[in-house]
Amino acid sequence: xxxxxxxxxxxxxxxxxxxxxxxxxxxxxxxxxxxxxxxxxxxxxxxxxxxxxxxxxxxxxxxxxxxxxxxxxxxxxxxxxxxxxxxxxxxxxxxxxxxxxxxxxxxxxxxxxxxxxxxxxxxxxxxxxxxxxxxxxxxxxxxxxxxxxxxxxxxxxxxxxxxxxxxxxxxxxxxxxxxxxxxxxxxxxxxxxxxxxxxxxxxxxxxxxxxxxxxxxxxxxxxxxxxxxxxxxxxxxxxxxxxxxxxxxxxxxxxxxxxxxxxxxxxxxxxxxxxxxxxxxxxxxxxxxxxxxxxxxxxxxxxxxxxxxxxxxxxxxxxxxxxxxxxxxxxxxxxx
Amino acid sequence: xxxxxxxxxxxxxxxxxxxxxxxxxxxxxxxxxxxxxxxxxxxxxxxxxxxxxxxxxxxxxxxxxxxxxxxxxxxxxxxxxxxxxxxxxxxxxxxxxxxxxxxxxxxxxxxxxxxxxxxxxxxxxxxxxxxxxxxxxxxxxxxxxxxxxxxxxxxxxxxxxxxxxxxxxxxxxxxxxxxxxxxxxxxxxxxxxxxxxxxxxxxxxxxxxxxxxxxxxxxxxxxxxxxxxxxxxxxxxxxxxxxxxxxxxxxxxxxxxxxxxxxxxxxxxxxxxxxx
Numbered sequence: 001x002x003x004x005x006x007x008x009x010x011x012x013x014x015x016x017x018x019x020x021x022x023x024x025x026x027x028x029x030x031x032x033x034x035x036x037x038x039x040x041x042x043x044x045x046x047x048x049x050x051x052x053x054x055x056x057x058x059x060x061x062x063x064x065x066x067x068x069x070x071x072x073x074x075x076x077x078x079x080x081x082x083x084x085x086x087x088x089x090x091x092x093x094x095x096x097x098x099x100x101x102x103x104x105x106x107x108x109x110x111x112x113x114x115x116x117x118x119x120x121x122x123x124x125x126x127x128x129x130x131x132x133x134x135x136x137x138x139x140x141x142x143x144x145x146x147x148x149x150x151x152x153x154x155x156x157x158x159x160x161x162x163x164x165x166x167x168x169x170x171x172x173x174x175x176x177x178x179x180x181x182x183x184x185x186x187x188x189x190x191x192x193x194x195x196x197x198x199x200x201x202x203x204x205x206x207x208x209x210x211x212x213x214x215x216x217x218x219x220x221x222x223x224x225x226x227x228x229x230x231x232x233x234x235x236x237x238x239x240x241x242x243x244x245x246x247x248x249x250x251x252x253x254x255x256x257x258x259x260x261x262x263x264x265x266x267x268x269x270x271x272x273x274x275x276x277x278x279x280x281x282x283x284x285x286x287x288x289x290x291x292x293x294x295x296x297x298x299x300x301x302x303x304x305x306x307x308x309x310x311x312x313x314x315x316x317x318x319x320x321x322x323x324x325x326x327x328x329x330x331x332x333x334x335x336x
Numbered sequence: 337x338x339x340x341x342x343x344x345x346x347x348x349x350x351x352x353x354x355x356x357x358x359x360x361x362x363x364x365x366x367x368x369x370x371x372x373x374x375x376x377x378x379x380x381x382x383x384x385x386x387x388x389x390x391x392x393x394x395x396x397x398x399x400x401x402x403x404x405x406x407x408x409x410x411x412x413x414x415x416x417x418x419x420x421x422x423x424x425x426x427x428x429x430x431x432x433x434x435x436x437x438x439x440x441x442x443x444x445x446x447x448x449x450x451x452x453x454x455x456x457x458x459x460x461x462x463x464x465x466x467x468x469x470x471x472x473x474x475x476x477x478x479x480x481x482x483x484x485x486x487x488x489x490x491x492x493x494x495x496x497x498x499x500x501x502x503x504x505x506x507x508x509x510x511x512x513x514x515x516x517x518x519x520x521x522x523x524x525x526x527x528x529x530x531x532x533x534x535x536x537x538x539x540x541x542x543x544x545x546x547x548x549x550x551x552x553x554x555x556x557x558x559x560x561x562x563x564x565x566x567x568x569x570x571x572x573x574x575x576x577x578x579x580x581x582x583x584x585x586x587x588x589x590x591x592x593x594x595x596x597x598x599x600x601x602x603x604x605x606x607x608x609x610x611x612x
Binding site: 027029030031033034035037038040041044045047048049051052053055056059066113116122123124128129130131132133134135137138139140141142143145146147149150154156159160163190195198199201202253254257258275276279280291294295297298299301302 | 344347348351354355358359361362364365368377380381422423424426427429430431434435436437439442449456457458459460461463464479480482483484490515516540543544546547551554562563564566567570577580581584587588591592595596599602603606607608609
């Protein structure tokens with residue numbers, strides 16, 4: 001190929017139409033390379049992402065234990081059964097509590113910390129940032145087990161409260177349904193706060209310094225600057241941060257499975273744990289493994305996620321795509 | 337913004353107090369791992385072990401097989417990181433650098449699949465890995481873990497490659513470099529910061545991955561990773577609290593150290609995710 005190109009180069013240098021056609025073959029060659037480069041990702045995507053997504057819809061119309069052939073088509077019966085099962089509705093409710101709770105607490109506190117840490121003159125802000133971010137990188141499934149011990153009936157928190165006579169008997173943090181949901185939310189927020197804080201800091205750093213300087217010249221204090229400059233300018237990024245937090249709250253599986261296991265008596269069972277229990281645990285799935293039923297619940301969870309993403313993400317996403325395209329056109333690197 | 341001295345002091349006191357609460361669970365974990373089980377139960381709130389029990393680590397490592405879990409986790413994580421870097425750099429280069437028919441469509445699909453939850457695809461994925469005969473090896477878990485489209489990384493590579501000046505490529509081509517040479521010798525080395533960010537982020541995610549290895553090792557205890565093995569440990573030795581703390585320390589410390597060393601790349605990646 002290289003030889004061919006050399007010859008082409010020598011003979012076609014001075015003739016315009018031929019230069020054009022050479023450019024065209026060059027472009028074509030590049031396009032072929034593009035497809036070769038894309039092929040592995042596309043094949044893997046089709047086999048390991050798209051196929052499972054499609055099959056999870058297919059399974060949901062069958063009564064199927066996961067063993068043997070798919071032969072008992074039941075139409076929408078799995079869905080009908082799900083919608084009439086209180087345990088399913090409870091899991092949806094627990095998921096919503098968790099999603100909303102971790103978003104309000106995690107995103108809110110993260111904003112306060114980000115505003116404090118964005119102060120250029122603050123000493124040690126790098127260290128603070130590392131500390132608050134540390135839980136993000138730790139394995140949730142392990143943290144769940146550690147926290148299970150810390151919040152256990154004889155765990156550290158109760159020992160502490162008893163030592164200081166704040167309570168006179170241990171609090172059943174994880175064995176009382178509503179209390180356990182609150183603990184899940186607190187730990188989930190603690191775990192994810194660092195990432196929200198970095199998101200907010202990225203947003204804060206995109207606010208031009210001149211705005212703060214002129215606000216200072218005008219005699220605006222900390223709170224007025226915050227209210228009239230910082231917060232309004234953070235609005236666009238706030239939508240993205242809230243969306244990311246909501247979506248990540250849908251996947252509470254690692255924490256719930258290891259911290260409460262969904263107990264006591266399914267009181268903290270989130271939707272993704274509900275699906276897991278029916279798909280992989282005969283004991284917790286009501287006697288036998290029901291992959292078809294679990295798939296139906298999975299489809300509903302997928303639709304639920306989709307609706308949340310659409311509602312919160314539509315506006316910010318269309319803007320973003322437009323921006324990406326605009327950037328590329330300006331740079332002229334790739335003509336889209 | 338905050339000017340007076342006393343206000344600054346209050347801010348620092350608040351940040352330090354919060355910081356202590358923040359990492360106390362990990363401090364508690366490390367100290368508990370050095371207590372005996374008896375001391376763990378009766379020591380109440382006191383942190384420092386009277387007589388450090390280093391053999392808790394030896395027990396966790398050999399008896400409870402954290403050695404095996406650790407090796408599995410390292411293989412699983414490193415292999416996944418490499419696969420993800422290869423896939424996303426190739427895809428990102430094609431999308432960001434080359435103008436080819438269908439590029440726009442692929443770009444839109446890449447963004448659209450961002451919000452499809454992986455949770456329920458685990459059932460077909462589990463079946464698929466079994467059907468492909470990968471159920472008995474760590475390969476199955478690696479393939480399943482690295483399978484999704486890594487949208488964030490693809491977009492990071494795409495925008496990086498798109499923003500490089502055309503002259504770099506032209507110069508290399510004039511020197512007679514073909515398409516592949518340009519990519520492997522010129523472009524990929526230039527994108528090292530993106531490679532580093534991808535590596536560190538994917539490392540931390542895969543090290544902590546739970547659902548995929550949990551489901552795929554349901555009947556294969558010998559293939560379990562640390563996150564899954566820990567779960568198993570708690571079920572088997574429910575009263576061995578200090579052993580649990582030792583196992584947890586073994587599982588968490590490597591990823592924490594790597595984060596602290598490489599945090600610049602990680603935090604840049606996270607910040608870039610929301611900005612771009």
